[in-house]
Structure formats: structure tokens, C-alpha cells
Amino acid sequence: MTRLTYREALKQGLREALQSSDKVFLLGEDVGRYGGSFAVSKGLLQEFGPDRIMDVPLSESGFTGAGIGAALGGMRPIVEIMTVNFSLLAMDQIVNNAATLLHMSGGQLNVPLVIRMSCGIGRQLAAQHSHSWEPLFAHIPGLKVVSAGTHEDARKMIMAALLDPNPVILFEYTAMMNLEADMEDPLPAVDLSKAKLRKSGKDLSLITYGSGVYKCLHAAGELAKEGMEVEVLDLRSLRPIDTEAIVASVRKTHRALMVDDAWQSVSISSEVSARIMENCFYELDAPVQRLNGLEVPMPYPKHLEDAAIVQPSQIVNKVRQMLG
Amino acid sequence: MTAQEQTMKADASLKMKLLRQMLLIRRFEEKSAEMYTKEKIRGFLHLYIGEEAVATGVTAALSPDDNVLATYREHGQALARGVDPGAIMAEMYGKQEGCSLGRGGSMHLFDAKTKFYGGNAIVAGHLPMAVGMALADKKMKRNQVTCCFFGDGAAAEGEFHEAMNLAALWQVPVLFVCENNLYAMGTALKYSHAVTDLEKKAPGYGIASATVDGMDVLAVLDAAHKAVDTIRTTGKPYFLVCQTYRFRAHSMFDAELYRDKNEVDEWKERDPVTRLEEQLTAEVALSADDVLKMKKEVEQEVDRSVDFAEKGTWEPVDQISRYVYK
Numbered sequence: 001m002t003r004l005t006y007r008e009a010l011k012q013g014l015r016e017a018l019q020s021s022d023k024v025f026l027l028g029e030d031v032g033r034y035g036g037s038f039a040v041s042k043g044l045l046q047e048f049g050p051d052r053i054m055d056v057p058l059s060e061s062g063f064t065g066a067g068i069g070a071a072l073g074g075m076r077p078i079v080e081i082m083t084v085n086f087s088l089l090a091m092d093q094i095v096n097n098a099a100t101l102l103h104m105s106g107g108q109l110n111v112p113l114v115i116r117m118s119c120g121i122g123r124q125l126a127a128q129h130s131h132s133w134e135p136l137f138a139h140i141p142g143l144k145v146v147s148a149g150t151h152e153d154a155r156k157m158i159m160a161a162l163l164d165p166n167p168v169i170l171f172e173y174t175a176m177m178n179l180e181a182d183m184e185d186p187l188p189a190v191d192l193s194k195a196k197l198r199k200s201g202k203d204l205s206l207i208t209y210g211s212g213v214y215k216c217l218h219a220a221g222e223l224a225k226e227g228m229e230v231e232v233l234d235l236r237s238l239r240p241i242d243t244e245a246i247v248a249s250v251r252k253t254h255r256a257l258m259v260d261d262a263w264q265s266v267s268i269s270s271e272v273s274a275r276i277m278e279n280c281f282y283e284l285d286a287p288v289q290r291l292n293g294l295e296v297p298m299p300y301p302k303h304l305e306d307a308a309i310v311q312p313s314q315i316v317n318k319v320r321q322m323l324g
Numbered sequence: 325m326t327a328q329e330q331t332m333k334a335d336a337s338l339k340m341k342l343l344r345q346m347l348l349i350r351r352f353e354e355k356s357a358e359m360y361t362k363e364k365i366r367g368f369l370h371l372y373i374g375e376e377a378v379a380t381g382v383t384a385a386l387s388p389d390d391n392v393l394a395t396y397r398e399h400g401q402a403l404a405r406g407v408d409p410g411a412i413m414a415e416m417y418g419k420q421e422g423c424s425l426g427r428g429g430s431m432h433l434f435d436a437k438t439k440f441y442g443g444n445a446i447v448a449g450h451l452p453m454a455v456g457m458a459l460a461d462k463k464m465k466r467n468q469v470t471c472c473f474f475g476d477g478a479a480a481e482g483e484f485h486e487a488m489n490l491a492a493l494w495q496v497p498v499l500f501v502c503e504n505n506l507y508a509m510g511t512a513l514k515y516s517h518a519v520t521d522l523e524k525k526a527p528g529y530g531i532a533s534a535t536v537d538g539m540d541v542l543a544v545l546d547a548a549h550k551a552v553d554t555i556r557t558t559g560k561p562y563f564l565v566c567q568t569y570r571f572r573a574h575s576m577f578d579a580e581l582y583r584d585k586n587e588v589d590e591w592k593e594r595d596p597v598t599r600l601e602e603q604l605t606a607e608v609a610l611s612a613d614d615v616l617k618m619k620k621e622v623e624q625e626v627d628r629s630v631d632f633a634e635k636g637t638w639e640p641v642d643q644i645s646r647y648v649y650k
Contacts, residue, residue: 025463056490057489057490061483062455062486063490065451065452065453065456065486065487066452066453066455066459068452068453069453069455069456069457069459070459070460071456071460072460073459074464075459075460077456092446092449092483093449093452093453096449097446097450101442102648103427104432105427105432105434105436106420106424106425107646108434108435109441142648142649165650166650
């Protein structure tokens with residue numbers, strides 16, 4: 001067991017990826033000399049040199065497109081878009097090129113590219129720097145979209161994403177960077193396509209991902225004190241979504257609550273709810289419920305930011321109601 | 325002897341090869357228009373007629389190992405690169421014998437064999453990719469050039485400027501070829517660019533640039549040889565602006581309200597195909613009979629491409645989700 005922060009777990013994952021092949025290189029804004037906007041890549045420039053850790057100008061479309069081209073040219077780039085908030089500037093490259101080329105070329109060109117971005121709230125960063133935009137990417141065929149909601153996934157998802165021959169979007173979480181946790185060492189490889197049961201329970205399924213995982217685990221701990229055995233299913237993969245795991249959990253608990261910080265309308269939670277209806281409606285003892293971020297641009301003051309995202313206490317209260 | 329000098333001494337056989345290539349593009353495009361009116365080809369169809377010298381001249385300066393990326397008006401580049409005319413026509417028919425399995429149509433020709441990377445229909449969207457392909461070549465120490473065609477419209481896009489900066493910053497072997505046909509769809513150059521001498525945009529990025537008469541295939545070939553030689557020697561990017569003109573409408577849905585018929589006629593006086601043909605007959609390298617023979621061969625080749633497309637088959641609907649993921 002090693003105790004380490006989410007940031008350190010990410011760095012170890014990156015290091016492992018860079019060590020795995022000379023073809024792997026990291027490019028992104030401030031990843032080198034600055035050490036990474038969240039200090040994730042701090043020290044890697046010294047360790048791997050400027051050809052492997054490439055600082056780029058502020059040109060999200062340009063360097064994301066260059067990552068796609070380098071992948072087509074036989075390299076294995078990891079593009080870091082500093083935060084999801086800036087990803088819209090690269091959306092043309094991601095959607096029109098990375099996600100499309102394989103199908104549009106009749107199977108001739110695949111894009112083995114990993115795009116990492118930090119997601120969700122930071123510390124009072126207001127409306128343009130606090131987005132939870134996983135659903136935007138999960139909408140797009142041709143992309144794989146994964147979300148590192150735990151230290152273990154922060155550590156292992158980068159390598160798994162690199163081994164995938166498709167473009168993979170990897171979400172990391174700004175608010176979790178300093179969070180410490182114990183981690184097994186060495187860790188087994190992760191299967192990117194599978195959801196993971198983080199806690200088993202029989203009374204209700206909390207279905208979540210990303211910044212929701214630890215909140216749900218915390219809430220489940222509180223509820224256990226009151227005798228409620230709540231299950232926590234971490235989706236991990238947002239495209240494709242592991243429907244089988246969702247159905248298995250709902251068949252066991254007969255109640256489902258979706259928890260995530262993204263806006264609710266047309267979201268992962270909408271999709272999961274629909275899949276439950278389609279696949280195991282008659283297993284339900286109660287309607288599927290959802291807790292999401294409020295549909296407002298993120299406000300700056302702390303109390304309003306807190307109000308805009310899901311809090312563990314809300315999860316506890318909601319579960320009490322649903323089981324009450 | 326440098327490649328440039330070699331071009332200067334381009335013998336009659338090279339010129340005849342260039343003429344044949346341009347004739348093939350011209351005839352292929354005319355046939356495509358015909359097939360469009362017969363509703364064999366649907367969707368958007370952008371013809372290259374008038375601009376043949378650019379693709380023909382530039383591509384002739386490349387080696388088979390080099391990468392080529394082009395726009396949605398790319399039949400000429402694909403043919404010049406050696407993509408099979410039948411596979412291109414079948415692609416436009418939407419048949420699975422097409423070079424992109426029929427998935428892409430006119431705007432999305434891809435052919436990995438000839439290193440032809442599209443067929444990219446978001447204006448300037450392929451420029452960053454071209455930089456990345458050149459970066460991969462540099463990292464893997466392959467002495468290859470990535471040639472990226474785009475239009476004057478693309479030079480107004482942010483991705484053009486980002487790509488130019490990245491290419492210069494990273495010193496990667498990209499040949500940016502701007503086919504300046506004076507119109508971004510229906511908006512004239514002067515309404516799109518504050519500085520209409522597009523080659524002047526390169527020095528600001530520290531990129532060498534040149535401009536050439538894009539209606540003269542020999543001049544284009546010379547300029548392209550010079551550019552490619554420079555790139556192979558220095559490893560740095562190069563920006564070549566070819567001044568050209570499209571004789572036909574932007575696409576098949578264009579009433580051409582934005583330009584004067586006299587202007588079109590004036591440019592037609594500079595037809596790159598006629599120009600080389602006349603030059604070759606004047607040099608007595610080519611007789612009227614030779615020209616006729618060449619045109620007949622080209623006609624047959626284009627007819628064969630139509631036959632191939634006609635005989636092609638439709639991809640079964642149950643394969644529609646194939647290749648969303650590898």
C-alpha cells in the first residue's frame with residue numbers, strides 16, 4: 001500500500017506511459033517548463049527531455065490536430081488540453097477529424113490518440129473555468145470517453161487509453177488533485193470498457209462517475225451507519241457505457257439514483273436512466289432518480305458554487321427519501 | 325544537378341506526362357459533372373477545372389513516400405497522386421469499391437496506399453494534421469515531406485495561423501500549398517483578407533514563401549521543386565501560393581452571382597491545359613495526331629472509371645457501424 005495524491009497517481013500513470021515506448025510523447029500547454037498547470041507533469045521534462053514533453057503555444061485546435069496527425073504518422077501522442085473549458089477550441093479537430101477519420105476513410109486510417117483534460121470545479125473558478133462537459137464528448141461516435149474518478153484509475157487509465165487504437169478522451173478532476181488515498185502497488189491493468197463496483201450493497205444503486213465517485217462512497221458510508229446498504233457503481237467509461245453492469249446492479253437493488261456534477265438535461269444521467277427503462281424497467285421498485293449540477297453558469301462565491309454541484313449530504317437525503 | 329535544374333531541362337517526355345495528367349483531370353471532372361446531372365453522383369461536387377496545373381505540378385515534385393493532404397476539391401490531387409480513377413469515380417457513386425469504401429464521396433477521398441490523406445471538408449481543418457504528420461516524420465527521422473493543399477479561404481481561418489506557427493516553431497517538413505483561386509466559395513479575396521498577397525503571411529511566422537503562376541504547370545513544377553528541395557535540405561516548412569482560378573462554379577449549386585462572366589472568360593484565356601498543349605505543339609514535340617491520340621487514351625481511361633463505378637456494389641446496410649471503432 002502507498003499513500004499518494006490524485007496528482008501523484010496521474011503523474012505515475014504518465015511516467016509509465018512514457019516509459020512504455022519511445023513513440024509516446026506528451027504535448028500540451030505548460031506541460032514542460034511550468035510543470036503542468038496542476039503540477040501533474042512536474043519533473044517529467046527533466047526525466048524525458050523536450051522531445052518527449054513538448055510545451056505548445058496556446059492553440060488548442062492546432063496542437064490537438066497535430067496530435068491527430070502525429071498519431072496517423074505512427075507516433076503515440078498524449079495531448080493535454082489544460083482543462084475541459086478550453087476544449088471547445090479543439091472541438092473541430094476532435095469531432096471532425098479524430099472521431100471521423102476511421103469510418104470516413106473506409107477503415108484505412110485510425111487515430112490512436114489520448115487526449116487528457118482536467119474537468120469540473122476547481123476552487124471558485126467561476127463560469128468559464130468550472131465546466132463538467134463529459135456529456136459533450138460522450139455524445140460522439142468514434143470517440144472513447146473515460147473518467148478517472150479514483151486514484152487507481154488516475155494511475156492506470158492513461159496506459160490503458162494508450163493501448164487502445166481509437167481516440168480516447170480521458171477526464172481528470174481538478175478538485176481532486178490534492179486528495180490522498182491508499183493505493184495497492186503494483187496495481188493491475190484496467191479494462192477501459194467496464195464499469196466498476198466500488199461498493200456492494202443491496203438496497204439501492206448509486207450510479208456515478210468522475211467527481212461523483214468519492215462523494216457517493218462518502219454518502220454510502222454515512223447511510224451504512226443508518227443501516228442502509230447502498231451500492232456504488234462507477235461507470236468509468238462514458239462511451240461506451242457499460243449497460244450490462246448497470247442492469248446487473250439494478251436487478252440486485254431495484255432502485256437507482258444517478259449522481260454527477262454535469263448539467264442534467266441531455267446528459268450521462270439521462271442516458272443511464274433511459275437504458276434502465278429500456279433494459280430492466282420491471283426490476284424497478286421506484287422511479288429512477290437523478291442528482292446533478294444545477295443548470296446555471298458556475299457562480300464565483302463559495303456558497304453558490306457549493307449549491308451548484310452535488311454535495312454528499314444531498315445524496316444521503318435523497319437516498320433516505322427513496323428508501324423511506 | 326539540382327532538382328531545379330533538372331526541371332529546367334524538362335524534356336518533352338516529362339512535359340507530355342504533365343499534359344496527359346492535366347488532360348486526365350480535365351476530362352475526369354467533365355465526366356463527373358455529366359454523371360452529376362445524371363444523378364449518379366450526389367451530394368456536393370466541387371470541380372477542379374481550371375486549376376489542373378497546381379495539383380499536377382506540385383505532385384510531380386513529390387516522392388511516393390511523401391504525405392499528401394487536400395481539401396474537398398481534391399479529385400485533381402488524388403488523380404495526380406496516382407489514386408485509381410475507377411476507385412475515385414466509384415467513391416463518388418458511393419460504391420464500396422470506392423477508395424474510401426464509398427463512405428466519403430467526392431469530398432472525402434482517402435487512399436493509404438498512395439499516402440493520400442483526404443479529402444478534408446472542414447476548411448483548414450487538415451492543416452494542423454499536416455503539421456502533426458510532419459512532426460511524426462521528424463521524430464521518426466524519415467526524410468519525408470508532408471504536402472498540404474488548401475485554398476485562399478483557409479488562409480483566413482485560425483487553424484491556418486496556428487498550423488503555420490506550430491510548423492515554424494517545431495521546424496517540421498511541411499509544404500503548405502495555397503491554391504489561391506480568388507474566391508472563398510463566393511466571397512472574393514479582397515473581401516476576406518486585409519492583405520491579399522497571401523505569401524506575405526509567411527514571413528511573420530518565419531516561413532519561407534513564394535508565389536507562382538498557377539496557370540502554368542511548368543512554373544508550378546519549378547516552384548514546387550524549389551520548395552521541396554528547400555524543405556528536404558532544411559527540414560523547415562515552406563509556403564507556396566499558386567495563383568489560379570476555377571472555371572466552373574464553386575459546387576453544383578452555385579449560380580455564380582458573385583463574379584463577372586468577363587472575368588471568367590479572361591482567365592479561360594490562360595487555360596493551363598491549352599497553354600501546355602500549344603507550347604508542346606509549337607516545340608514540335610507533339611503533333612496534332614499525338615494530341616488526339618493522348619486525348620483518346622484519356623477519354624478511354626475516364627470511360628473505364630465510369631464502367632468500374634457502374635459495376636460497383638453497395639455496401640450492405642448491416643455493415644454501417646463497421647469502422648466506427650477499430
